Each structure stands twice: as structure tokens, then as C-alpha cells.
Amino acid sequence: MSADFAIAIVGAGIAGASLAAELSSLGEHRIVLLEAEDRPGYHTTGRSAAFWEECYGGPDVVPLTLASGPWLREHGFLSPRGALYVGTDADRPALDAFMERFAGSGVHIARLGAEELARRLPGVRADYTSAVWEPACADIDVAALHQHYLAAAKRGGVELRTRWRVVSADRENGIWTLANAHGETLTAGTVANAAGAWADGFAMLAGARPLGIQPLRRTVAQLRTDPPPPADLPLVLDIAGRFYFKPESGKLWLSPHDEEPSEPCDAAPEEIAVAEAIDRFERVTDWRVVAVERKWAGLRSFAPDRLPVYGFDPDVEGLFWFAGQGGFGIQTSPAAARLGAQLLLGAPRDATTQTLDPALYAPARFRA
Known part of the structure; x- marks a missing residue:
């Protein structure tokens, strides 16, 4: 047969x-x-937040990411963005550990001080004094x-x-x-x-x-802010894993970096997750959130x-x-x-x- x-x-x-x-x-x-x-x-x-980020997933995922980069660039699926992992004075040990974790992995990252951080992230609050810069980060279509x-x-x-x-x-x-x-x-x-x-x-x-393999819910909201995010704003990630945000067509895509265990389903965003994301965002910058224009959630499944x-x-x-x-x-x-x-x-x-x-x-x- x-x-x-x-x-x-x-x-x-x-x-x-x-x-x-x-x-x-x-x-x-x-x-x-x-x-x-x-x-x-x-x-x-x-429902992806649509970025290619060398450090995402940790050192054992880096080989897959780096091996994929040339093909994605050659075929026009990547647009330069850059990424900032940001932290306060209390987060300096975590930023140091991040640098050590990826040493020798092939990713290109560098430490930034408060002045350079403020230049790359306009409106950043004074509490945020240090960052790790990843220049190769890109948007994915x-x-x-x-x-x-x-x-x-x-x-x-x-x-x-x-x-x-x-x-x-x-x-x-x-x-x-x-x-x-x-x-x-x-x-x-x-x-x-x-x-x-x-x-x-x-x-x-x-x-x-x-x-x-466990599905985890991830929430993203599209915000209208004052001022609008600069088109060349990097992807900004909290070194402690409490948020990330990036510009998208004049708006801001923001996530609280949540990982809520879920059954396999058509995932829907939780209002509390959106509220937490906005609260965390407003602690990082002096931008004003004018409106939540839309919100969504997706499931990311991990072994x-x-x-x-x-x-x-x-x-x-x-x-x-x-x-x-x-x-x-x-x-x-x-x-x-x-x-x-x-x-x-x-x-x-x-x-x-x-x-x-x-x-x-x-x-x-x-x-x-």
C-alpha cells in the first residue's frame, strides 16, 4: 500500500x-x-511584534538567528532598527551579566552610559542611566x-x-x-x-x-503618544524583562513582556496586561499616552x-x-x-x- x-x-x-x-x-x-x-x-x-533581535532566546538560539540573518537581509525582509536594553542604577549588575552571557556568542553589543542612552531614547527619565546597545536589530516584514x-x-x-x-x-x-x-x-x-x-x-x-510544550500569552498594544515616537527609535527592552516597545507607522507598539500560561486557543488580550504595560512605559519616558488604538495577544510556545x-x-x-x-x-x-x-x-x-x-x-x- x-x-x-x-x-x-x-x-x-x-x-x-x-x-x-x-x-x-x-x-x-x-x-x-x-x-x-x-x-x-x-x-x-x-500576531508577532515583528523584530529580528540577535540576543532573543538566549545564547543557544543565537546560532539559529545569526545563520538566518544573511538570507533575511538578502531577500529584503529586514529593515534596520537597532535595540536598547535599558536599566536603572539598580539594574547595572543585570546589564553586566547580560554582556557576559553573550560574550563570544557572535552577537555585537556594547554598553552605553546615560548621555548616549538619552540621545537614542528621547524623553527617557533620569532613573534610567545605563543600557546595552545592539546595532544589528531589525524589523521583520x-x-x-x-x-x-x-x-x-x-x-x-x-x-x-x-x-x-x-x-x-x-x-x-x-x-x-x-x-x-x-x-x-x-x-x-x-x-x-x-x-x-x-x-x-x-x-x-x-x-x-x-x-x-507550554503556550504563553503575550500582549501587545498600539498606542498614540505625545510626542509620537521618532521613526528611527530603536526597539527598547527592559533588562529586567518588564516591557518592550518600538515605533510602527507613527504609533507605538508596547508589550508588558507578559508570559501568562494558557491553553491552546485564540488568545485575547487582558485589560490588566495593557494597563501594566502603560504604567511601566510611563515610568521610563515622559511621553504621554493619548489613546490605546488597538490591542491583541498571541501564544508563544516553549519547551x-x-x-x-x-x-x-x-x-x-x-x-x-x-x-x-x-x-x-x-x-x-x-x-x-x-x-x-x-x-x-x-x-x-x-x-x-x-x-x-x-x-x-x-x-x-x-x-x-
């Missing part, structure tokens, strides 16, 4: 779309991309990147099926049978779990042990060690994990998807992935 598809990918957000595109570029394989919603990217991918991957996958022959929420996954004689809520079925030789916040749930459907999960399940044959990408899945997508496709197909590594250590991200690391 032959399967309908060589590979079925569950989830068509940035993870599934990028993996599909890379797999289709590495040979002729019949691939189907399954999306539960009406359109791909409805959840986390469509997330929608264009996601569409690029979907288009590349389509050109490579990948079939996209929306409104296809998987409700059962059974494997017999080396072939998976997947069924959706409408009673439709398809078969595949390999199934890739790119289900984001639903990754553990899908794994259990497939008979695998969940890895403890217990906060590193992504790429590789075959150690116990369930034919089940490939491509999940747990937290808030860095978009900025690392070029290198992560290339590595994922190579691991799934057993293809050789190339210039993009040669610096990456797959063992860091393998699902087998949780077996113990």
Missing part, C-alpha cells in the same frame, strides 16, 4: 510553511500542508516572509489544505492515516508536527509522549528548556517534531527550516546549517 503523501505537515504558520518550502526544495516529495483555521498564520505568526514561504511551497508542489483540523492520527504498516473533524482522511509516510501551541496535543493524538524542538520522536516512528519555537520562530525560520528539512530527509548539511548543533534541539533530549 502506498501513501497519498510522502510527508504531511500539521500547521501552516511560519513553522509549517517554512518547513514545507524547504522540503519541497530538496527533491520531489509529495507534501501536504494541513491548517486547522480558514487561513494560514491566523494565530502566533499573524512577517506577513511578506510567511507569504514567501507559502508561495515557495506551492511552487514546489506542496498542497495546502485549510479547515483541516486533525482529530486522529494512526500509524500502521509504516503509513500514517490522518482524519479531520469532517470525516476526511489522508495517508502519509511521515508526519511533521508544526502545530505550535497545539504541538503536544497533536503528539498525543499520534501516540507520542508530550514534551511539556521546558526554552529551546526549539527539531527532529524525529525517539519512540514513535515517522513522527517529526518542528515545534517549541517560542517568540523566535520567525527570526530563525530560514536556518531552522533548512535544518529541519535536512534532518527529516537525511540530507547533508550546507553553509546555512553547518554551524548548528542538532543535538541541542533534538526531542530525545527530554527522554531522561
Whole structure:
């Protein structure tokens, strides 16, 4: 018996779309991309704060970020922004520790004093006296990147099926049978779990042990401020992880950097999170918040060690994990998807992935 598809990918957000595109570029394989919603990217991918930041995710994510940067720049998905990690006098030890943590990682960061901080962040309050400057930080055109991957996958022959929420996954004689809520079925030789916040749930459907991938809610609000944020304002992040903000088309995007555990769902913003974000922002600058124009929330899904999960399940044959990408899945997508496709197909590594250590991200690391 032959399967309908060589590979079925569950989830068509940035993870599934990028993996599909890379797999289709590495040979002729019949691939189907399954999306539960009406359109791909409805959840986390469509709600990103849209920046590429070298330090985001920590030193073990840095290799994926740095390996992705050249491709993202070459294809026009990045726009220069710069980032400031800011702190008060009491935060100086944390800023020092941040510098030490990323020493030798390949990222370019430098300490700034109060005068230089005030120049880069107009209106900063006197309490904030020190910062770390990351010049390479950039905005990402997330929608264009996601569409690029979907288009590349389509050109490579990948079939996209929306409104296809998987409700059962059974494997017999080396072939998976997947069924959706409408009673439709398809078969595949390999199934890739790119289900984001639903990754553990899908794994259990497939008979695998969940890895403890936890969705965390992140809130963002768009504000009108007086004065409006300068167009060249850097991404500003609190070294203690209490906020970040950046300009966007004359408005300010602000987050309280919340990480509220959530069930997989269509995430909605909490009013208290928006209020906390505004309170924290007003403690940093003397700008006045005129109005909250809109607000939204998304789910960022982390494995217990906060590193992504790429590789075959150690116990369930034919089940490939491509999940747990937290808030860095978009900025690392070029290198992560290339590595994922190579691991799934057993293809050789190339210039993009040669610096990456797959063992860091393998699902087998949780077996113990």
C-alpha cells in the first residue's frame, strides 16, 4: 500500500510553511500542508511584534538567528532598527551579566552610559542611566516572509489544505492515516508536527509522549503618544524583562513582556496586561499616552528548556517534531527550516546549517 503523501505537515504558520518550502526544495516529495483555521498564520505568526533581535532566546538560539540573518537581509525582509536594553542604577549588575552571557556568542553589543542612552531614547527619565546597545536589530516584514514561504511551497508542489483540523492520527504498516473533524482522511509516510501551541496535543493524538510544550500569552498594544515616537527609535527592552516597545507607522507598539500560561486557543488580550504595560512605559519616558488604538495577544510556545524542538520522536516512528519555537520562530525560520528539512530527509548539511548543533534541539533530549 502506498501513501497519498510522502510527508504531511500539521500547521501552516511560519513553522509549517517554512518547513514545507524547504522540503519541497530538496527533491520531489509529495507534501501536504494541513491548517486547522480558514487561513494560514491566523494565530502566533499573524500576531508577532515583528523584530529580528540577535540576543532573543538566549545564547543557544543565537546560532539559529545569526545563520538566518544573511538570507533575511538578502531577500529584503529586514529593515534596520537597532535595540536598547535599558536599566536603572539598580539594574547595572543585570546589564553586566547580560554582556557576559553573550560574550563570544557572535552577537555585537556594547554598553552605553546615560548621555548616549538619552540621545537614542528621547524623553527617557533620569532613573534610567545605563543600557546595552545592539546595532544589528531589525524589523521583520512577517506577513511578506510567511507569504514567501507559502508561495515557495506551492511552487514546489506542496498542497495546502485549510479547515483541516486533525482529530486522529494512526500509524500502521509504516503509513500514517490522518482524519479531520469532517470525516476526511489522508495517508502519509511521515508526519511533521508544526502545530505550535497545539504541538503536544497533536503528539498525543499520534501516540507520542508530550514534551511539556507550554503556550504563553503575550500582549501587545498600539498606542498614540505625545510626542509620537521618532521613526528611527530603536526597539527598547527592559533588562529586567518588564516591557518592550518600538515605533510602527507613527504609533507605538508596547508589550508588558507578559508570559501568562494558557491553553491552546485564540488568545485575547487582558485589560490588566495593557494597563501594566502603560504604567511601566510611563515610568521610563515622559511621553504621554493619548489613546490605546488597538490591542491583541498571541501564544508563544516553549519547551521546558526554552529551546526549539527539531527532529524525529525517539519512540514513535515517522513522527517529526518542528515545534517549541517560542517568540523566535520567525527570526530563525530560514536556518531552522533548512535544518529541519535536512534532518527529516537525511540530507547533508550546507553553509546555512553547518554551524548548528542538532543535538541541542533534538526531542530525545527530554527522554531522561
